[in-house]
Amino acid sequence: MATRQPLPWTPLVVAVDHCKGCELCVAVCPKTVLALDRSRVNLLGYHPVVLTDATACTSCALCARVCPDAVFTVWAAPREEHR
Amino acid sequence: MTRRQEIEIRPRRTEAEMETGRRARVLMKGNEAIAEAAIQAGCDAYFGYPITPQAELLEWMARRMPELGRVFVQAESELGAINMALGAAATGARVMVSSSSPGISLMAEAMSYMAGSGTPVVLVNVMRAGPGLGGIGPSQSDYFQATKGHGHGDYRVPVLAPDSIGEAMDLMATAFELAERYRTPVMLVADGILGQAMEPVELRFRTPERQAFDWALTGAAGRPARIIKSIDLDPEVLERRNLALQHKYREIARHETRWEGWRLGDAEFAIVAYGTAARVARSAIARARDNGMKVGLFRPITLWPFPERELARMSRQLHGILTVELSSGQMIEDVRLAVEGRCPVAFHGRMGGLVPTPDEVLGALKALRGRVERTRAASGHSPAAHDRGTPSTNGAGLDAGARPGGRG
Amino acid sequence: MTLDARSSGALRGAAAARLVYRKPDVLVDRATHYCPGCGHGVIHRLLAEVLTDLDLPAHTIAVAPVGCAVFIYDYLDVDFVEAPHGRAPAVATGIRRLRPEAFVLTYQGDGDLAAIGTAEIVHAAARGERITAIFVNNGIYGMTGGQMAPTTLLGQRTTSSPSGRDAGLMGYPIRITEMLAQLPGVTYAARGSVADAGSIGRLKAMIARACRVQIEGGGFAIVEVLSNCPVGWGMTPQESLEHLKGPVVEAYPLGVIVDRSAPSTARPAAAAPTKPEA
Numbered sequence: 001m002a003t004r005q006p007l008p009w010t011p012l013v014v015a016v017d018h019c020k021g022c023e024l025c026v027a028v029c030p031k032t033v034l035a036l037d038r039s040r041v042n043l044l045g046y047h048p049v050v051l052t053d054a055t056a057c058t059s060c061a062l063c064a065r066v067c068p069d070a071v072f073t074v075w076a077a078p079r080e081e082h083r
Numbered sequence: 084m085t086r087r088q089e090i091e092i093r094p095r096r097t098e099a100e101m102e103t104g105r106r107a108r109v110l111m112k113g114n115e116a117i118a119e120a121a122i123q124a125g126c127d128a129y130f131g132y133p134i135t136p137q138a139e140l141l142e143w144m145a146r147r148m149p150e151l152g153r154v155f156v157q158a159e160s161e162l163g164a165i166n167m168a169l170g171a172a173a174t175g176a177r178v179m180v181s182s183s184s185p186g187i188s189l190m191a192e193a194m195s196y197m198a199g200s201g202t203p204v205v206l207v208n209v210m211r212a213g214p215g216l217g218g219i220g221p222s223q224s225d226y227f228q229a230t231k232g233h234g235h236g237d238y239r240v241p242v243l244a245p246d247s248i249g250e251a252m253d254l255m256a257t258a259f260e261l262a263e264r265y266r267t268p269v270m271l272v273a274d275g276i277l278g279q280a281m282e283p284v285e286l287r288f289r290t291p292e293r294q295a296f297d298w299a300l301t302g303a304a305g306r307p308a309r310i311i312k313s314i315d316l317d318p319e320v321l322e323r324r325n326l327a328l329q330h331k332y333r334e335i336a337r338h339e340t341r342w343e344g345w346r347l348g349d350a351e352f353a354i355v356a357y358g359t360a361a362r363v364a365r366s367a368i369a370r371a372r373d374n375g376m377k378v379g380l381f382r383p384i385t386l387w388p389f390p391e392r393e394l395a396r397m398s399r400q401l402h403g404i405l406t407v408e409l410s411s412g413q414m415i416e417d418v419r420l421a422v423e424g425r426c427p428v429a430f431h432g433r434m435g436g437l438v439p440t441p442d443e444v445l446g447a448l449k450a451l452r453g454r455v456e457r458t459r460a461a462s463g464h465s466p467a468a469h470d471r472g473t474p475s476t477n478g479a480g481l482d483a484g485a486r487p488g489g490r491g
Numbered sequence: 492m493t494l495d496a497r498s499s500g501a502l503r504g505a506a507a508a509r510l511v512y513r514k515p516d517v518l519v520d521r522a523t524h525y526c527p528g529c530g531h532g533v534i535h536r537l538l539a540e541v542l543t544d545l546d547l548p549a550h551t552i553a554v555a556p557v558g559c560a561v562f563i564y565d566y567l568d569v570d571f572v573e574a575p576h577g578r579a580p581a582v583a584t585g586i587r588r589l590r591p592e593a594f595v596l597t598y599q600g601d602g603d604l605a606a607i608g609t610a611e612i613v614h615a616a617a618r619g620e621r622i623t624a625i626f627v628n629n630g631i632y633g634m635t636g637g638q639m640a641p642t643t644l645l646g647q648r649t650t651s652s653p654s655g656r657d658a659g660l661m662g663y664p665i666r667i668t669e670m671l672a673q674l675p676g677v678t679y680a681a682r683g684s685v686a687d688a689g690s691i692g693r694l695k696a697m698i699a700r701a702c703r704v705q706i707e708g709g710g711f712a713i714v715e716v717l718s719n720c721p722v723g724w725g726m727t728p729q730e731s732l733e734h735l736k737g738p739v740v741e742a743y744p745l746g747v748i749v750d751r752s753a754p755s756t757a758r759p760a761a762a763a764p765t766k767p768e769a
Binding site for chain 3: 127162164167169173176300302304309313
Binding site: 009011015017018020021022023024027028043044046059061062064065066067068069070072073074075076077078079 | 507508509510511512513514518520521522523525526527528529530531532533536687688691692721727728729732
């Protein structure tokens with residue numbers, strides 16, 4: 001991945017304590033920027049998903065589309081910014 | 084002392100009255116009279132399936148409900164019908180189904196759900212002889228089914244038992260009232276004779292007032308969503324729900340028990356009977372009185388809640404009780420529970436669709452009196468024996484569909 | 492909010508992010524009891540999105556099944572009544588007949604609809620009841636521990652077919668939606684899948700169509716959803732979706748089985764158009 005300026009916003013907000021670690025989002029992400037955070041366990045007892053590289057996320061929202069637990073809220077870059 | 088729980092009748096001018104040109108009494112078939120009474124009581128929807136001996140009720144509804152712009156559906160089975168009723172009642176509508184014994188068995192599951200979720204539905208069971216496919220003759224062999232819970236779980240259903248078509252018409256309105264007041268299914272039990280017989284009836288109907296229900300499903304516009312359900316997987320929560328149900332049933336027992344006493348003031352013996360059996364009993368009592376026997380009728384009108392306190396009080400003055408049923412003897416168990424051994428309780432009944440005759444009942448009364456007198460002579464005090472007579476088989480029963488002896 | 496990109500009210504020139512997707516409010520904000528990767532969650536979300544898009548939640552009276560989705564009323568914030576196992580179409584009939592203005596929805600699994608409730612669904616369809624039925628077909632009885640369903644595939648091992656489903660002893664799987672589609676009272680019958688992102692998008696369009704049929708005064712509408720049961724099938728969530736795309740879809744073809752209505756002109760923007768088949 002090319003280095004980019006850190007973003008003042010995040011493309012993905014995760015409802016951490018609703019995630020069940022099913023990894024369907026990990027498999028569908030075209031940029032492979034989703035992974036389970038195996039350093040922690042959420043209130044349900046699972047390793048929740050985490051966005052590993054916010055700068056590489058394209059806000060395609062495929063993760064939100066396949067997630068059975070509706071954990072994702074997806075934001076996209078402001079129109080003025082160009083990558 | 085004759086006590087009758089007064090059932091309030093408020094005469095109203097109805098379409099039927101105007102239709103019949105101010106005639107005071109009209110000859111009506113029981114099934115049809117019950118149907119029309121439900122319609123006049125404001126029934127919004129009827130769901131049913133044909134079964135003998137109540138098909139005329141369904142057919143009356145099939146004609147009248149669309150005339151009035153109300154809902155009629157002949158379902159694919161009684162299972163379909165009762166579940167349609169459950170859904171319709173969940174929206175707060177005044178809903179009714181009817182069937183006969185085998186169909187009521189199919190409705191048992193939904194009755195448990197309705198009791199558990201507090202969904203008001205009125206059911207009419209025009210009882211026929213069983214078990215299984217049985218026969219189409221009149222019967223009272225669904226007493227256990229009606230009063231002890233058709234479906235699974237710890238619940239009760241108020242059961243109303245008219246002994247005439249006129250009373251059945253009035254109790255239809257009562258049924259809707261009880262169902263809505265207490266959020267419970269309510270059953271009215273008749274038998275093939277009441278359903279099929281034609282009697283002159285006064286066209287007086289009651290329409291219970293409508294209430295606004297805060298539980299009805301109408302679409303969650305501007306209010307929180309409502310859920311009608313009976314499941315609670317947390318045992319403590321489910322116990323609380325059950326305790327609330329039991330509290331409700333105690334309230335119903337306290338306020339809604341209905342019965343009729345006839346010629347009990349000086350009675351030494353009593354017949355306990357309901358429905359068609361009560362009509363036969365009245366004839367037998369009239370003849371027994373002519374023979375000098377002091378006997379009266381104790382007629383439960385609510386089979387549940389059973390009038391156990393009143394019967395218990397009555398049993399203190401009685402030398403013996405004869406229970407008469409169109410069955411092998413089901414209500415007699417509740418009679419014995421109420422009497423608690425204060426006097427002997429005997430039984431006379433017919434099965435298979437046969438109806439006891441007044442002569443049979445008179446014979447059973449005399450047999451009871453004879454036994455009581457022998458026991459008293461032998462021991463010098465009231466016996467506490469439980470002596471259950473076997474069903475009489477002298478073959479003098481009425482054919483199905485014939486009219487029993489009129490009220491004495 | 493749908494998958495369409497919408498402005499979050501950013502001012503021109505200000506560097507404010509745009510909301511691409513947020514789950515609709517009618518999907519209750521709580522963790523569900525479903526297993527990891529279970530398709531019920533996806534289907535509930537699609538229903539929530541479609542109901543919101545069509546402005547239906549305030550008018551909806553829905554019927555809950557018996558099965559894993561017995562608690563669906565905890566996840567969709569609309570009026571609900573619980574039906575006995577299999578009876579949802581009859582309960583929905585009662586609601587529909589008494590509430591002509593309501594939006595009436597049923598949600599059932601394969602045991603509820605294709606086993607114990609076969610009579611109820613057939614006759615509701617035959618009567619052309621104006622309801623929308625969602626049929627979740629995952630070929631197994633999940634809630635009770637993984638027994639065989641009427642839609643279990645031949646050879647599939649379940650706790651009540653431990654040697655694999657044998658046609659001679661246990662019969663053949665049922666394509667119940669094709670059976671129902673023959674009935675003139677059925678306006679719309681379609682089968683979709685949760686197997687991948689594209690299928691989910693097409694499934695959403697089917698659900699939207701089935702809801703529109705009801706709003707537009709059509710008859711019975713049903714969407715069968717090929718869904719997964721990772722725990723019951725003994726697979727990981729990802730493996731279970733591969734299984735859906737393989738043997739399951741071979742047994743249960745995707746697509747619109749019948750559409751007897753006039754097509755709506757408006758379609759959800761994010762979905763691929765579905766062509767009515769003859």
